[in-house]
Amino acid sequence: MNKNWIAIDWGTSNFRAFLMDENRCTDSVSAPCGLMQVHDRQFAAALQTLIQPWLDQSPQLPVLMAGMVGSQQGWCEAPYVSLPAGGEQLARHTAEITTPWGSPCRIVPGACCDSTFGLPDVMRGEEVQLIGLAALYPQADHCVILPGTHSKHAELHQGKILRFSTYMTGEIYAVMLGHSLLGRDLPQAVEDDAAFTLGVQNARLAPCLSNALFSARTLRLNGTLTPAQVPGYLSGLLIGAELLQLPAKEAWIVGSPTLNGRYHRAAILSGIQLHPADGNDCFIRGMSQIYQKLNGEQL
Amino acid sequence: MNKNWIAIDWGTSNFRAFLMDENRCTDSVSAPCGLMQVHDRQFAAALQTLIQPWLDQSPQLPVLMAGMVGSQQGWCEAPYVSLPAGGEQLARHTAEITTPWGSPCRIVPGACCDSTFGLPDVMRGEEVQLIGLAALYPQADHCVILPGTHSKHAELHQGKILRFSTYMTGEIYAVMLGHSLLGRDLPQAVEDDAAFTLGVQNARLAPCLSNALFSARTLRLNGTLTPAQVPGYLSGLLIGAELLQLPAKEAWIVGSPTLNGRYHRAAILSGIQLHPADGNDCFIRGMSQIYQKLNGEQL
The missing domain is CATH 3.30.420.310 (2-keto-3-deoxy-galactonokinase, C-terminal domain)
Incomplete structure (x- = not known):
């Protein structure tokens, strides 16, 4: 396992990257370069530009991404994983992509379930924060609100996401x-x-x-x-x-x-x-959990 | 009481007028000349143009109007009447305006109440249709849906509107x-x-x-x-x-x-x-009810 790697949250409107030394964030980048700002699906070129200062130090840093980058309209679809699921299931269903500069790169899938009300529901990006929250604040059961444009109410048990409603x-x-x-x-x-x-x-x-x-x-x-x-x-x-x-x-x-x-x-x-x-703390910890599970797979 | 008169539904987007012979509609006009299309609050001039053919026959036909024409943004505010109310209460709270060509003219007020859920609610225009419906199809109690942009559910008892929810x-x-x-x-x-x-x-x-x-x-x-x-x-x-x-x-x-x-x-x-x-039937009958109540007041 490479102890240095990059965790990325790439959404529709924003891009955030964290340079990691094992579980610890040592540097970060945030830019209004969401997927909508990427022309002609030039995702690799856009990503390379955004993380070039880190690649200059270590040209083939592994990259783990989450968020809308794994949607149908993103770089490469990582189909939704059915709940219940924890970090292990999310790691197992990451989508692998190749980068022109040689970094190993994977995208964390979103999660889907039938909501409390029996309607199908989906999330993409929030599942990482949920896994991270459970690791940061361990307890048997968590009820979690992720407020926003599409607010999520999630229920977790033993660190696994059971279900949620949007x-x-x-x-x-x-x-x-x-x-x-x-x-x-x-x-x-x-x-x-x-x-x-x-x-x-x-x-x-x-x-x-x-x-x-x-x-x-x-x-x-x-x-x-x-x-x-x-x-x-x-x-x-x-x-x-x-x-x-x-x-x-x-x-x-x-x-x-x-x-x-x-x-x-x-x-x-x-x-x-x-x-x-804190949303960043939860994201970083969640990505670390998933990166550790990928350990054996030599990301 | 003048047996010939004009009933008008003047809303934000549309204008509809009915030439009446007592309770009977003998002619009608419909135009996309809502209040938003009237420049510089020239309501009298706009109305005169729209009903001129009828005024040519009878220059001082009484006019009874309902709808957003009686709102704060309309020609002349006819403040909301608190429920319960029937045709008599609506007639009693009509707002009187003068027209340059001499027609007596009144505007039917809207209605307000606390909804079934205890929140304040308002309607303007629909109250006429409700009164008309109760007159066309008499029964002790009516539950009525008026679907649309702002759909209304109303409850009536003995022809009076009790409450409604939007x-x-x-x-x-x-x-x-x-x-x-x-x-x-x-x-x-x-x-x-x-x-x-x-x-x-x-x-x-x-x-x-x-x-x-x-x-x-x-x-x-x-x-x-x-x-x-x-x-x-x-x-x-x-x-x-x-x-x-x-x-x-x-x-x-x-x-x-x-x-x-x-x-x-x-x-x-x-x-x-x-x-x-039928919405037109209900409106015409409701306006006739109110016009009759105004009888003694020599509209």
């Missing part, structure tokens, strides 16, 4: 504000605790989101909300509706400080206890 | 297809019974719409849906979720033939019996 919280927020009646003629949004709290509370009243969302209009019409408060209210409504479905009263949350803060406030109002974990 | 079914459908991941790279939609049916069924499985909506992505990824089937599936999912909240197993539906057809199919799958009623 909530389009971030995307519904963005498209309703940007393109529906709810967002018409709004001034710059302000972080507003009162409006956010009201949103979380009202999510409990209205079981159907297509009804609850309309209250962002009526509460503005009747003067309860100022136009500047509408985004905060909508955020509370969507996060509140999501948290109503969480399968436990205690969960880990792996997200940015801003999002974690919002979920934390909503969780308190919903009687849920959240433990924050 | 579902943003049509608008969520449009913005998610037009602006979210769910609508990306879709060919022209086709009416697809199988996909629609699956959507209605899956709405029952997933209680939270922000979760259920993601299945329009995953079922496409796993090959259950073709891209052309996604719109039909999404429509079934949203209408199915809406119908789960209907407070009765039997209801009237007042909409266009296309929408009524979709709701009818979803209702059968949901064990709900729907009775269709």
Whole structure:
């Protein structure tokens, strides 16, 4: 096993790479060079440019990648692995690609399952953070929220991912504000605790989101909300509706400080206890787990 | 009371006028001249142009209008009337305006209430159709669906509107297809019974719409849906979720033939019996009811 290697999270909009010395990150690179910015599928050339300073030191560093780079629209498809699965299953189903400069390179697959509600569900990238979280904070069972455009609620047992459910919280927020009646003629949004709290509370009243969302209009019409408060209210409504479905009263949350803060406030109002974990730490640890499992395969 | 008068439904995008002889419609005009098409708030001039042929015959025909023309952004605000209310309450709260050519003119107010879920809700235009429906098909209690961009479920007792709830079914459908991941790279939609049916069924499985909506992505990824089937599936999912909240197993539906057809199919799958009623008939009868109540006031 090569003790030096590169862990990469390559998504639709962003690229992040970590230079690793065994389990330890010694350097990192972050760039707005998501897969959408790569022209004519020139993924190898794009990657080489981004990590060239490290290759200059060690020309054939092994590379382990995760995220949308392994999707149908990515560099090379690494088909979804069915749950339950842990680091070992993910390692076993990595997709192997060759690089023009000779680095061994693999892509971690996404995961699929039937959600708590019996509908098919998929994730790609988050599975690494989940494996990493379980390794960083070992316990028998984990309930985890990965907030974002497509927020995930996952359940783990003995470090294996059992199942998860996706909530389009971030995307519904963005498209309703940007393109529906709810967002018409709004001034710059302000972080507003009162409006956010009201949103979380009202999510409990209205079981159907297509009804609850309309209250962002009526509460503005009747003067309860100022136009500047509408985004905060909508955020509370969507996060509140999501948290109503969480399968436990205690969960880990792996997200940015801003999002974690919002979920934390909503969780308190919903009687849920959240433990924050750093997204980069979880990713790095998860990739290390998978890289170790690949050890025997001489990545 | 003048036996000849004009009933007008003036909304954001459309204008419809009916020449009335007491309760009977003798002529009608429909034009894509919604309030948004009126420049510099020149409402009187726009209206005069649209109904001039009728004014040529009878220069001071009374005019009764309903719809967004009575909103804050309309010609003259007719503030929402609190429910419960029937034709008499709506007549009593009409807003009076003067027209340069001398026609007496009034605008029917919208209605507001706390929805079944305790959230404030509003309608403007639909209240007339509800009053008309109750007059056309008298019975002690009516449960009514008014499908559309903002679908309404209303409950009536003895011809009075008791309460209603709005579902943003049509608008969520449009913005998610037009602006979210769910609508990306879709060919022209086709009416697809199988996909629609699956959507209605899956709405029952997933209680939270922000979760259920993601299945329009995953079922496409796993090959259950073709891209052309996604719109039909999404429509079934949203209408199915809406119908789960209907407070009765039997209801009237007042909409266009296309929408009524979709709701009818979803209702059968949901064990709900729907009775269709024509939207124009309901509007004309509702306006006649209100015009009669205004009788003593010499509109």
